[in-house]
Amino acid sequence: MTLIALIVLGGTAIALLASPARPNSYLDPASTAPSGANALTDLLGERGAAVIRAYNPADALAALVPATAGRAGLVVTSPGLLTRRQLRSLARADADLLLVGADGPALALLAPGVRVARARPAPPALARPRCALAGARVAGSADVGGLTYATARPATGCYPLGGHPWLVRYAIPGRAITVVGGGGPMTNVRLARGGDAALALNLLAADRRVVWLTPEPAATGPATAGPPGRPALIPPAAWLAAIQLGIAALLAAAWRARRFGPLISERLPVVVRACETVEGHGRLYRARRARDRAAAALREAALARLRPALGLPRNAPAPAVAGALADRTALSRRLVAALLCGPAPASDTDLVRLARNLDDLEKGARSP
Amino acid sequence: MTLTGRVAAAALAGALAVLAFGSVTALAIVNGILALAVAADLGLAASLAGVRVTRSGATAIHLGEQGTVTIAVANDGRRRLRGAVRDGWRPSAGALPGRAPVDVPAGSRALLTTTLTPVRRGDVAGGPVTVRSLGPLGLAGRQRSVSAPWTVRVLPAFPSRRHLPARLARLAVLDGQRRTILRGQGSEFDSLRSYVLGDDVRSIDWRSSARRADVLVRTWRPERSRRIVLVLDTGRGSAGRVGHITRLDAAMDATLLLAALAVRAGDRVDLIAADRRVRARVVGVGRDTTLASFARDLAPIEPDLTEPDMALLVAATLTAASRRCLVVLFTDLNPAAVEEGLLPHLGLLTTRHQVVLAAVADPAVERLAAGRDDAAAVYHAAAAAAAMARRARTAELLRAHGAQVIDATPAGLAPAVADAYLGLKAAGRL
Numbered sequence: 001m002t003l004i005a006l007i008v009l010g011g012t013a014i015a016l017l018a019s020p021a022r023p024n025s026y027l028d029p030a031s032t033a034p035s036g037a038n039a040l041t042d043l044l045g046e047r048g049a050a051v052i053r054a055y056n057p058a059d060a061l062a063a064l065v066p067a068t069a070g071r072a073g074l075v076v077t078s079p080g081l082l083t084r085r086q087l088r089s090l091a092r093a094d095a096d097l098l099l100v101g102a103d104g105p106a107l108a109l110l111a112p113g114v115r116v117a118r119a120r121p122a123p124p125a126l127a128r129p130r131c132a133l134a135g136a137r138v139a140g141s142a143d144v145g146g147l148t149y150a151t152a153r154p155a156t157g158c159y160p161l162g163g164h165p166w167l168v169r170y171a172i173p174g175r176a177i178t179v180v181g182g183g184g185p186m187t188n189v190r191l192a193r194g195g196d197a198a199l200a201l202n203l204l205a206a207d208r209r210v211v212w213l214t215p216e217p218a219a220t221g222p223a224t225a226g227p228p229g230r231p232a233l234i235p236p237a238a239w240l241a242a243i244q245l246g247i248a249a250l251l252a253a254a255w256r257a258r259r260f261g262p263l264i265s266e267r268l269p270v271v272v273r274a275c276e277t278v279e280g281h282g283r284l285y286r287a288r289r290a291r292d293r294a295a296a297a298l299r300e301a302a303l304a305r306l307r308p309a310l311g312l313p314r315n316a317p318a319p320a321v322a323g324a325l326a327d328r329t330a331l332s333r334r335l336v337a338a339l340l341c342g343p344a345p346a347s348d349t350d351l352v353r354l355a356r357n358l359d360d361l362e363k364g365a366r367s368p
Numbered sequence: 369m370t371l372t373g374r375v376a377a378a379a380l381a382g383a384l385a386v387l388a389f390g391s392v393t394a395l396a397i398v399n400g401i402l403a404l405a406v407a408a409d410l411g412l413a414a415s416l417a418g419v420r421v422t423r424s425g426a427t428a429i430h431l432g433e434q435g436t437v438t439i440a441v442a443n444d445g446r447r448r449l450r451g452a453v454r455d456g457w458r459p460s461a462g463a464l465p466g467r468a469p470v471d472v473p474a475g476s477r478a479l480l481t482t483t484l485t486p487v488r489r490g491d492v493a494g495g496p497v498t499v500r501s502l503g504p505l506g507l508a509g510r511q512r513s514v515s516a517p518w519t520v521r522v523l524p525a526f527p528s529r530r531h532l533p534a535r536l537a538r539l540a541v542l543d544g545q546r547r548t549i550l551r552g553q554g555s556e557f558d559s560l561r562s563y564v565l566g567d568d569v570r571s572i573d574w575r576s577s578a579r580r581a582d583v584l585v586r587t588w589r590p591e592r593s594r595r596i597v598l599v600l601d602t603g604r605g606s607a608g609r610v611g612h613i614t615r616l617d618a619a620m621d622a623t624l625l626l627a628a629l630a631v632r633a634g635d636r637v638d639l640i641a642a643d644r645r646v647r648a649r650v651v652g653v654g655r656d657t658t659l660a661s662f663a664r665d666l667a668p669i670e671p672d673l674t675e676p677d678m679a680l681l682v683a684a685t686l687t688a689a690s691r692r693c694l695v696v697l698f699t700d701l702n703p704a705a706v707e708e709g710l711l712p713h714l715g716l717l718t719t720r721h722q723v724v725l726a727a728v729a730d731p732a733v734e735r736l737a738a739g740r741d742d743a744a745a746v747y748h749a750a751a752a753a754a755a756m757a758r759r760a761r762t763a764e765l766l767r768a769h770g771a772q773v774i775d776a777t778p779a780g781l782a783p784a785v786a787d788a789y790l791g792l793k794a795a796g797r798l
Contacts, residue, residue: 236390247379248380260454282736282744301754352742
């Protein structure tokens with residue numbers, strides 16, 4: 001029981017340890033999965049922009065700080081996963097901002113004045129830009145879908161879905177804030193369709209350096225800050241308990257491994273089945289199709305049993321036995337002679353029939 | 369040193385404490401306490417240097433029966449010995465229970481009984497006895513294996529014992545209880561008694577009648593104090609397995625039945641077992657101890673996988689049998705082995721002695737000979753019929769040389785040999 005408990009606990013610990021390193025691959029520039037953004041960031045790189053991957057706001061801000069030549073852009077792919085504190089710190093960043101599917105506090109803090117127009121996300125559809133934004137007009141229709149927005153401030157709204165724009169862009173001094181209702185056009189799987197690639201590239205065309213922030217879900221809720229690196233999925237106490245479980249497993253192994261005294265050996269006798277030679281002989285008959293020999297052996301055995309039953313001497317020849325047997329039973333002399341001293345059977349079926357007929361003959365001789 | 373499951377369980381419980389406190393300190397404390405407890409337990413466990421183990425009990429067990437061997441664990445140390453003892457026996461000894469808990473106060477001793485149910489004949493030497501001494505917490509302890517020499521001889525099974533009463537009854541018919549007044553070959557003068565109506569007038573002893581003024585008749589009884597030599601061939605032929613025993617086992621069973629019967633009939637029985645050398649020789653022991661010495665001396669004999677030396681077998685028999693006696697030779701009816709090995713020497717025996725040759729037939733061959741299911745079964749049946757015919761021819765050949773041949777299945781051999789003996793005795797041919 002203890003062992004089973006140890007095994008179950010140990011297995012759970014191992015499963016926790018072996019969980020995937022990147023829990024959020026949606027629009028991850030490193031991900032080549034259908035929902036990743038590896039293709040888009042590759043294209044950006046080919047066009048001369050430097051794409052810096054960041055997986056938490058602190059790294060993203062640090063990457064933005066050395067403001068070298070040219071404008072920098074910050075892409076936030078899943079702003080809903082960020083805490084309020086992280087959102088506030090991002091709001092202070094001096095860079096163009098592209099928010100993908102932002103809503104709630106992310107929208108309020110990073111793009112104040114823009115709000116979600118309808119609670120229900122619009123289904124994916126191919127839509128025309130219908131706006132004055134140069135990048136969108138050049139790109140043409142794109143594979144949009146998701147949230148739609150409404151705004152009170154002067155802004156450009158493109159790709160209307162049901163009357164509300166999917167893309168909203170407005171400018172504040174020195175920066176352009178762009179909010180898109182979903183990441184559809186940027187994913188690896190959709191990039192090649194319609195004007196998707198063009199739209200995505202155009203939205204980021206102005207920036208020489210693009211910091212791509214793919215936030216990871218925080219395990220301990222928005223309140224705790226967590227360690228400066230990735231938020232811990234497994235609390236440290238669990239690691240320590242796993243170590244203790246390992247110790248318990250080692251102790252259990254030591255307990256079971258110790259033998260209670262030495263093994264005691266004994267010499268076993270040779271086992272030879274006495275009938276093995278007979279069986280081998282039978283298989284040899286069969287392998288060589290030795291029907292003549294088999295039939296002769298069966299006939300001789302039958303004759304040996306019939307002679308005393310018929311009151312004949314031990315060396316009486318087969319035809320004599322056949323004659324005596326035919327006299328005793330009502331069978332024809334020719335039939336009995338064929339059985340007892342006829343030719344060898346032509347097939348295995350004939351051999352089986354001969355064996356059974358000989359048996360019947362013996363029975364008949366005993367009870368005429 | 370040895371650890372118990374309690375340590376592992378304690379460490380497992382410690383995992384909960386570590387999970388609750390969630391600090392490295394808790395981990396260190398839990399394992400520190402555990403290590404201290406294990407060390408203390410090891411230190412407080414009774415020393416095994418002062419433990420003496422001795423065995424006593426059964427020295428001989430019949431195969432198929434049970435016997436008990438007791439081990440005494442004496443604790444000469446200063447601390448109380450708590451823990452467990454394992455009584456080591458080889459697997460075929462069927463020792464139960466193999467292990468038992470013990471609690472021996474200092475200066476005292478404990479007795480543990482192991483029941484042996486051996487499944488193989490021969491000498492079974494007891495293996496080492498392992499003593500495990502645990503500390504007061506039962507977390508850890510010491511372990512030591514002590515040798516306690518003891519050998520149990522597993523005597524041959526004697527399943528044909530059940531045939532003995534019937535044979536003894538037949539012997540009684542031959543022997544004293546119903547004294548025959550008919551004189552014949554193989555009977556000897558027993559006593560005189562008064563004539564009663566119905567007695568054969570020819571048996572009246574006139575000389576005694578004249579002296580006693582009464583009509584007396586002579587009574588006769590079967591001859592007694594004849595000698596029988598049982599010879600077991602332990603060569604390769606005896607190694608063949610018929611059913612779940614070897615031919616040698618079946619021969620031993622028959623040997624024991626015949627010896628038991630012959631001793632009760634007042635005859636003297638000797639035993640010789642040989643293959644290329646004489647393996648057992650029981651000659652000239654008293655009637656009371658015959659059966660026990662036979663069983664004891666036959667027990668450790670295993671078949672030898674070589675061709676037996678028939679010249680040696682016959683020479684050993686002739687040495688044991690000085691005057692005319694009944695020789696029962698247990699061997700195999702293997703045509704080639706008989707023709708080349710036994711026949712050249714058989715004449716030496718048959719000229720001087722009454723020879724019965726007993727062989728164990730394989731019931732599996734008879735089953736094969738009856739197979740008619742398909743072609744394969746019929747081919748096997750043909751091979752079996754041929755083998756049986758060869759065996760019968762060999763038996764014929766031996767009969768032609770003056771030996772009486774018994775070819776019976778393992779279960780039927782012992783009664784067949786006993787009946788042959790009784791038949792010879794009744795006919796006065798011993």
